[in-house]
Amino acid sequence: MKTIAEINQKIKNGKAVVVTAEEIIGIVDDKGYEEAAELVDVVTTGTFGPMCSSGVFINFGHSDPPIKMKTVSLNDVPAYAGLAAVDAYIGATEVSTTKGMEYGGGHVIQELVAGKDVKLRAFADGTDCYPRKSIETTINKYNVNQIYMYNPRNAYQNYPAATNSTKKTIYTYMGTLLPEFGNITYSTSGELSPLLNDPYYRTIGLGTRIFLGGGQGYVTWQGTQHNPGQARGENGVPLSLAGTIAVSGDLRDMSEDFIRAAVYEKYGVSLFVGIGIPIPIIDVEMLKYTAVRNSEIKTSLADKSGNEKLPETYTYEQLQSGSVEFRGEKVKTAPLSSISKAREIAGILKEWIEKGDFLLTEAVAPLPLENKVNKLEIREIKL
Amino acid sequence: MKKVKVKLHFPRKWISKPLMSEVISRYGIVFNILHADISYDSEGTLIAEITGEDEAVTDSLTYIDSVGVKYKLYNKSIILREDECIHCGACTAVCPSEALTMDKDNKLHFDKEKCLVCELCIKACPLRIISTEF
Numbered sequence: 001m002k003t004i005a006e007i008n009q010k011i012k013n014g015k016a017v018v019v020t021a022e023e024i025i026g027i028v029d030d031k032g033y034e035e036a037a038e039l040v041d042v043v044t045t046g047t048f049g050p051m052c053s054s055g056v057f058i059n060f061g062h063s064d065p066p067i068k069m070k071t072v073s074l075n076d077v078p079a080y081a082g083l084a085a086v087d088a089y090i091g092a093t094e095v096s097t098t099k100g101m102e103y104g105g106g107h108v109i110q111e112l113v114a115g116k117d118v119k120l121r122a123f124a125d126g127t128d129c130y131p132r133k134s135i136e137t138t139i140n141k142y143n144v145n146q147i148y149m150y151n152p153r154n155a156y157q158n159y160p161a162a163t164n165s166t167k168k169t170i171y172t173y174m175g176t177l178l179p180e181f182g183n184i185t186y187s188t189s190g191e192l193s194p195l196l197n198d199p200y201y202r203t204i205g206l207g208t209r210i211f212l213g214g215g216q217g218y219v220t221w222q223g224t225q226h227n228p229g230q231a232r233g234e235n236g237v238p239l240s241l242a243g244t245i246a247v248s249g250d251l252r253d254m255s256e257d258f259i260r261a262a263v264y265e266k267y268g269v270s271l272f273v274g275i276g277i278p279i280p281i282i283d284v285e286m287l288k289y290t291a292v293r294n295s296e297i298k299t300s301l302a303d304k305s306g307n308e309k310l311p312e313t314y315t316y317e318q319l320q321s322g323s324v325e326f327r328g329e330k331v332k333t334a335p336l337s338s339i340s341k342a343r344e345i346a347g348i349l350k351e352w353i354e355k356g357d358f359l360l361t362e363a364v365a366p367l368p369l370e371n372k373v374n375k376l377e378i379r380e381i382k383l
Numbered sequence: 384m385k386k387v388k389v390k391l392h393f394p395r396k397w398i399s400k401p402l403m404s405e406v407i408s409r410y411g412i413v414f415n416i417l418h419a420d421i422s423y424d425s426e427g428t429l430i431a432e433i434t435g436e437d438e439a440v441t442d443s444l445t446y447i448d449s450v451g452v453k454y455k456l457y458n459k460s461i462i463l464r465e466d467e468c469i470h471c472g473a474c475t476a477v478c479p480s481e482a483l484t485m486d487k488d489n490k491l492h493f494d495k496e497k498c499l500v501c502e503l504c505i506k507a508c509p510l511r512i513i514s515t516e517f
């Protein structure tokens with residue numbers, strides 16, 4: 001048993017033993033769980049995948065005379081301005097009014113992260129205290145007051161692999177799916193993935209400090225559609241869609257290496273977000289969870305055309321091999337989430353901790369272990 | 384020396400004739416098959432790379448044409464801006480020829496030789512870093 005305070009003391013003394021969620025597997029093979037838990041203090045995780053539920057809050061500062069912005073666009077991508085006068089939120093999937101699906105919120109966010117100027121256009125009705133009715137200028141991440149990412153749902157604990165039962169190619173957020181089960185795509189960093197290494201959220205909770213987009217950020221809430229009640233394997237790992245987290249961090253600390261806009265053909269814009277979470281090895285149980293490997297993590301298979309319910313499940317070891325067997329035939333598999341980037345993130349986080357630049361946090365409150373995911377029912381409006 | 388990439392379109396009657404060995408022995412070119420979709424008694428296509436002396440390559444193509452096999456030269460090639468690649472793998476989902484694959488370190492591997500210039504990967508890449516070059 002180790003407390004987080006004890007681990008932090010070791011980090012400050014430069015004595016903490018930090019390994020990545022891949023490296024821990026070899027250590028466990030060598031030494032067993034007990035000895036590994038004694039030896040290792042922190043296991044770092046990482047993921048770099050398209051995360052649609054992402055966006056950025058900006059306070060632009062006041063112009064003279066001031067404006068109470070009603071509609072706002074950044075590089076012709078609409079932002080939500082139904083907040084105080086010069087506060088706005090730009091969502092990753094919003095698309096440009098001039099370029100359509102090829103450019104959107106994700107691209108604006110990437111350009112802001114890169115430190116580039118972005119065109120701001122806003123309109124207002126004009127009030128006694130905010131007389132200005134329109135404004136056109138450029139902003140960047142340095143000349144606004146606050147600019148921070150707030151992503152309502154990131155780092156899905158697990159995600160179903162995708163395929164297509166129809167006779168036509170379909171274009172989805174799970175990539176291009178070829179006809180008649182012509183390919184299978186999947187999106188996870190598997191054994192490196194944060195919430196797959198802490199399946200019951202024993203250490204990851206509200207206030208947990210994390211790697212976010214190249215800087216340091218925090219877990220700020222349960223993510224939307226957080227579904228801890230998903231069926232789990234014997235090792236506690238959910239077998240499909242499960243836990244999620246909301247995260248936040250200062251955009252000024254982020255880098256284009258870990259925040260990247262994405263366009264999925266005929267679907268729209270999304271944003272690759274790099275997240276890494278350190279897991280303190282507080283006991284042997286925690287060590288066992290972090291030693292999970294791709295062959296022990298399973299996921300379901302979804303027909304993205306919505307026509308068939310598929311009973312197949314695969315492990316991430318099978319999916320990562322490049323092909324799996326489906327109804328007696330070999331089907332090509334392809335990832336969508338970058339495992340090499342996830343590995344890089346876990347490595348950077350490890351380095352930060354080793355150098356004493358990143359201390360671990362005690363969660364302020366746990367993520368819920370019970371939560372029901374509701375369906376949106378279509379009901380008669382009797383208001 | 385010259386290297387061209389061609390798509391050959393075989394009519395039904397020609398499938399069983401030894402066209403390849405014929406051009407190879409006649410003109411001393413290297414005939415490298417990249418992708419074949421041929422079966423007995425039906426039309427077929429074959430994508431190949433022909434390498435040899437300038438004249439030999441031209442003569443081979445003239446010969447291929449003279450025996451009634453239509454060909455199309457690829458004058459485009461695929462350009463991938465590798466420094467911007469995040470190795471997500473989305474492009475490998477659609478590549479029919481294994482020109483785009485993930486290597487054992489989960490990085491994208493692009494084998495230009497195997498590319499059929501089908502252009503499917505261009506729209507499958509969410510970063511839009513794949514294009515064609517003339």
Ligand code: SF4
Pocket residue numbers: 461477478479480481482483497498499500501502503504505
């Ligand atoms: S064009 Fe792209 S998808 Fe087509 S064969 Fe070449 S690399 Fe593969």
Ligand code: SF4
Pocket residue numbers: 463467468469470471472473474475491507508509510511512513
């Ligand atoms: S889809 Fe684009 S970014 Fe992703 S691996 Fe292929 S070339 Fe690289």
